[in-house]
Amino acid sequence: xxxxxxxxxxxxxxxxxxxxxxxxxxxxxxxxxxxxxxxxxxxxxxxxxxxxxxxxxxxxxxxxxxxxxxxxxxxxxxxxxxxxxxxxxxxxxxxxxxxxxxxxxxxxxxxxxxxxxxxxxxxxxxxxxxxxxxxxxxxxxxxxxxxxxxxxxxxxxxxxxxxxxxxxxxxx
Amino acid sequence: xxxxxxxxxxxxxxxxxxxxxxxxxxxxxxxxxxxxxxxxxxxxxxxxxxxxxxxxxxxxxxxxxxxxxxxxxxxxxxxxxxxxxxxxxxxxxxxxxxxxxxxxxxxxxxxxxxxxxxxxxxxxxxxxxxxxxxxxxxxxxxxxxxxxxxxxxxxxxxxxxxxxxxxxxxxxxxxxxxxxxxxxxxxxxxxxxxxxxxxxxxxxxxxxxxxxxxxxxxxxxxxxxxxxxxxxxxxxxxxxxxxxxxxxxxxxxxxxxxxxxxxxxxxxxxxxxxxxxxxxxxxxxxxxxxxxxxxxxxxxxxxxxxxxxxxxxxxxxxxxxxxxxxxxxxxxxxxxxxxxxxxxxxxxxxxxxxxxxxxxxxxxxxxxxxxxxxxxxxxxxxxxxxxxxxxxxxxxxxxxxxxxxxxxxxxxxxxxxxxxxxxxxxxxxxxxxxxxxxxxxxxxxxxxxxxxxxxxxxxxxxxxxxxxxxxxxxxxxxxxxxxxxxxxxxxxxxxxxxxxxxxx
Numbered sequence: 001x002x003x004x005x006x007x008x009x010x011x012x013x014x015x016x017x018x019x020x021x022x023x024x025x026x027x028x029x030x031x032x033x034x035x036x037x038x039x040x041x042x043x044x045x046x047x048x049x050x051x052x053x054x055x056x057x058x059x060x061x062x063x064x065x066x067x068x069x070x071x072x073x074x075x076x077x078x079x080x081x082x083x084x085x086x087x088x089x090x091x092x093x094x095x096x097x098x099x100x101x102x103x104x105x106x107x108x109x110x111x112x113x114x115x116x117x118x119x120x121x122x123x124x125x126x127x128x129x130x131x132x133x134x135x136x137x138x139x140x141x142x143x144x145x146x147x148x149x150x151x152x153x154x155x156x157x158x159x160x161x162x163x164x165x166x167x168x169x170x171x172x
Numbered sequence: 173x174x175x176x177x178x179x180x181x182x183x184x185x186x187x188x189x190x191x192x193x194x195x196x197x198x199x200x201x202x203x204x205x206x207x208x209x210x211x212x213x214x215x216x217x218x219x220x221x222x223x224x225x226x227x228x229x230x231x232x233x234x235x236x237x238x239x240x241x242x243x244x245x246x247x248x249x250x251x252x253x254x255x256x257x258x259x260x261x262x263x264x265x266x267x268x269x270x271x272x273x274x275x276x277x278x279x280x281x282x283x284x285x286x287x288x289x290x291x292x293x294x295x296x297x298x299x300x301x302x303x304x305x306x307x308x309x310x311x312x313x314x315x316x317x318x319x320x321x322x323x324x325x326x327x328x329x330x331x332x333x334x335x336x337x338x339x340x341x342x343x344x345x346x347x348x349x350x351x352x353x354x355x356x357x358x359x360x361x362x363x364x365x366x367x368x369x370x371x372x373x374x375x376x377x378x379x380x381x382x383x384x385x386x387x388x389x390x391x392x393x394x395x396x397x398x399x400x401x402x403x404x405x406x407x408x409x410x411x412x413x414x415x416x417x418x419x420x421x422x423x424x425x426x427x428x429x430x431x432x433x434x435x436x437x438x439x440x441x442x443x444x445x446x447x448x449x450x451x452x453x454x455x456x457x458x459x460x461x462x463x464x465x466x467x468x469x470x471x472x473x474x475x476x477x478x479x480x481x482x483x484x485x486x487x488x489x490x491x492x493x494x495x496x497x498x499x500x501x502x503x504x505x506x507x508x509x510x511x512x513x514x515x516x517x518x519x520x521x522x523x524x525x526x527x528x529x530x531x532x533x534x535x536x537x538x539x540x541x542x543x544x545x546x547x548x549x550x551x552x553x554x555x556x557x558x559x560x561x562x563x564x565x566x567x568x569x570x571x572x573x574x575x576x577x578x579x580x581x582x583x584x585x586x587x588x589x590x591x592x593x594x595x596x597x598x599x600x601x602x603x604x605x606x607x608x609x610x611x612x613x614x615x616x617x618x619x620x621x622x623x624x625x626x627x628x629x630x631x632x633x634x635x636x637x638x639x640x641x642x643x644x645x646x647x648x649x650x651x652x653x654x655x656x657x658x659x660x661x662x663x664x665x666x667x668x669x670x671x672x673x674x675x676x
Contacts, residue, residue, distance in 0.1 A: 002642050002643075003642075004641065004645060006637070006642075008634055008637065010634065011517075011630075017631075017634050017635065017638050019635065019642050021639065021643075026639055030631060035635055037635075039639060041643075045529055047639065047640070049632065049635075056632065057581075058632060058636040059529060059583040059585065060585070060636055061528045061585050063528050067640070068529065068585035069633040069636055069637060070529075070583035070584070070585055071629040071633050071636075072580045072592070072595070073579045073581070073582050073591045073592050073595055074591070074592030074629055075583075075584065075585055075588060075589065075591075075592070076629075076630060076633040078634060105518065106523065106524075107522075107524050107525060108522065108524075108552050109552060109553075132521075132552045133513065133524060133553070133554060133555060134554070134555060134556075135522050157552070
C-alpha cells in the first residue's frame with residue numbers, strides 16, 4: 001500500500017489531494033470528496049481507471065513543473081507549485097512598490113503599444129495589442145493609474161505570462 | 173499527367189495534397205517559412221523549399237518566391253490549398269503567364285466570383301435568387317416605405333458605405349422603420365461621414381448550406397450535394413455535416429441544379445463551392461462562391477466516395493470528368509469537427525506552443541486529417557487549425573455518437589484545443605435534433621465553463637497526476653492523518669464517481 005498527499009494548482013486554484021493505492025485499486029480524497037477506482041498503468045502516458053462499470057483512459061505528460069492531462073478529450077494543466085503570479089491580463093498582485101503588472105494572456109507578437117510611459121490611463125483602456133494566429137488581442141488595464149514602465153516593444157515575441165506593462169495605481 | 177506538383181500551403185491541407193500526389197505517383201514539393209522548417213508537410217513532401225520569413229506576406233503569400241520555387245524544382249503545377257493564394261486571381265494569372273498550371277479555376281472566373289458585386293449581378297442575370305434588396309440608395313421616406321413593403325418585413329437598414337455592422341438596423345414592422353432609419357443614418361454619418369442607407373431583406377436565423385461543384389475544362393459540371401455549415405463561431409465554421417438535416421430530396425435537387433447553373437454562369441472550372449442562405453420557409457439565396465478546395469471537403473468525400481483533391485489534379489491536367497450527375501449518390505452521414513489551438517475557457521484565445529503528447533482517435537469510420545505531430549511547436553503566425561476529425565456512419569444519429577466518442581478519444585496535450593468544447597456542441601440536444609442555425613453558438617454557448625461533469629473530470633485529472641507522483645516517489649508516506657482523514661479505514665468495495673466522503 002502507498003499513501004501520499006499532494007498539492008497542486010489547477011486553473012489558478014490551489015488543490016490538495018491525498019491518494020492511497022493497494023492491489024490495483026486507488027482511493028483519492030479532496031476535502032470531503034472521495035473517489036475510488038481500479039487503476040492500471042497502460043503506457044508511460046496512459047492510465048486506465050475503472051469505476052461504476054465504466055473504463056476511462058487518462059493521458060498525461062510531464063513538462064517540468066506541470067503535468068498536462070487529458071480526460072474525455074479535455075486537457076488540464078496541473079502545476080506542482082504556485083506560479084509567481086495570478087491570472088494573466090488581469091490585475092496582478094501588488095509588488096513592493098504597489099505597482100500592477102499586466103501580463104500577456106497568450107504567446108504572441110506585440111503589434112501595437114497604445115500608451116507611453118508616464119501616461120495616465122483609465123480602467124479598460126487598451127495598453128498593448130498582442131497578435132497570435134491571425135487574432136488580435138487587446139490587453140487592457142483593469143484600474144485607473146499611470147504607466148510606470150513598458151517592458152516590450154513592437155515586434156517582440158512574448159510568451160504567456162510575460163509582463164507587458166506596469167501601472168502605478170492612482171493615489172486613493 | 174503532371175510529374176511534380178508544388179503545394180503552396182502548410183498544415184493539414186498541405187499534408188492532404190501531398191498524400192494525394194503520392195497516391196497518384198506525382199512528385200510533391202513543399203514550401204515553408206522559417207517558422208515551419210519542422211512542419212509536417214516539410215517532412216512528408218519529396219522536396220521542400222524555404223520561401224521566406226515567418227509572416228505569411230513574406231513567405232506563403234510571396235508569389236514570386238513561390239513561382240521561383242516551382243521553376244527551380246521543375247514543378248509543372250501549383251496546388252494552393254485553401255486560404256493564402258488560393259483565391260488570388262492575380263496569382264492564377266501569373267501562373268498562366270509563366271506556364272505553370274494553377275490547380276483551381278481559370279483566372280477570369282476567379283476574378284469574377286471574387287468580386288461580390290459582379291458575382292451578384294452575374295447570378296441575378298442567370299436567374300439565381302440573391303438576398304432581395306434595393307438596388308440603389310434610398311432617398312425619400314415614401315420610396316423606402318414602398319421598398320420595405322415590397323421586400324416584406326423584417327428588413328435590414330444598411331449603410332451604403334458600410335462595414336463592420338455600423339449603421340445596420342433590423343426593422344420588424346412599419347412602426348419601427350422611421351426610428352431605425354434615423355438611427356442608421358446617424359451611425360453611418362459618424363462612422364463613414366456618409367448617411368446614405370438602403371434596405372435589404374433580413375433573413376432570420378438562416379442556415380448556411382453550401383453545394384460542392386466539380387467542373388472539367390470542357391464545361392461538364394456536376395454537384396456533389398450539400399454541406400451544412402451552420403455551426404459557426406465569429407463567422408468561422410467549426411462543425412460541418414452532410415446531408416443537411418434541413419433539406420429534403422426535392423429541395424436538395426433544386427439547390428444542386430441552381431449551384432451548377434451558378435458555376436456555369438461564372439465560366440467556372442475545377443472544384444468550387446456555392447454558398448447559400450436558407451431561411452425558415454425553405455427559401456434559399458445565393459451568398460457567394462468559394463473558389464477553392466474547402467476545409468470541410470472530407471465530409472463530401474466520405475458520403476460520395478469521390479476524392480476531391482484527386483479530381484482537382486485530374487481536371488487541372490486536362491482530364492474530363494469520368495462520371496456524370498446521375499452517377500453520384502449520397503451514402504450515410506458524415507460530420508467534421510475542426511480542432512483549433514484555442515482555449516475555449518478563455519473565450520477562445522489562441523494557444524500556440526509545443527504539442528507534448530498526441531493521440532489521434534482511430535476506429536471504423538474515423539478520419540483524422542492532421543498537420544501536426546507529437547513534439548511539433550505550433551507557431552504563432554498562422555491559422556490556429558491543428559487537425560480535422562471527420563467521421564462517417566450509416567445515419568446522422570450514429571455519426572454524431574461516433575463523433576462524440578472519437579472526441580473523447582482524442583488527446584492533444586501541451587496546448588489548449590477546442591476538442592472538449594466541440595464535444596459539448598455535438599452532444600447538445602438542439603444540435604442532435606438537427607435544429608441548429610447560425611445563431612446556435614451565440615444562443616446556447618454564450619460562455620463555456622465548468623459544469624458538474626467538468627468538476628469530476630478535473631478531480632480525475634488530479635487523481636491521475638497524484639497517482640503518477642505516488643508511483644514516482646514510491647513507498648508509503650503515511651501522511652494521511654495530517655489531511656483530516658483520521659479514520660484510516662478505507663472501503664475498497666464500492667467503485668464509483670466522486671461522492672461526498674461522509675458515508676464511507
